Amino acid sequence: MEHAGKHALVTGGGTGIGAGIARALADAGAEVTITGRRADKLQEVAAGAERLHALVMDVDDETSVREGIAQAAAARGPIQMCIANAGIAEGGPFEKTTLAQW
Structure with a gap:
């Protein structure tokens, strides 16, 4: 088992690709x-x-992230892997993407 004994944190782990990862x-x-904003989805x-x-955690809230x-x-020791899966995408031309959107 390649990851035996390691601690991973997956943001957006309550649905979709994050849950699969x-x-x-x-x-x-x-x-x-697994983290996200909706406790019910995470618990499922x-x-x-x-x-x-x-673990309920909102990646858009620095305090929530630090505390999470x-x-x-x-609870489980140092985090050795972090999968930053949570987020939303805004549509539009790539060349017009602002730093805030990125």
């Missing part, structure tokens, strides 16, 4: 903290999976 990491032996993904751990990372590390 989290499950794959857990299947590979990692302890995985974590239900019945001993290596998936739900501290909680995850206190």
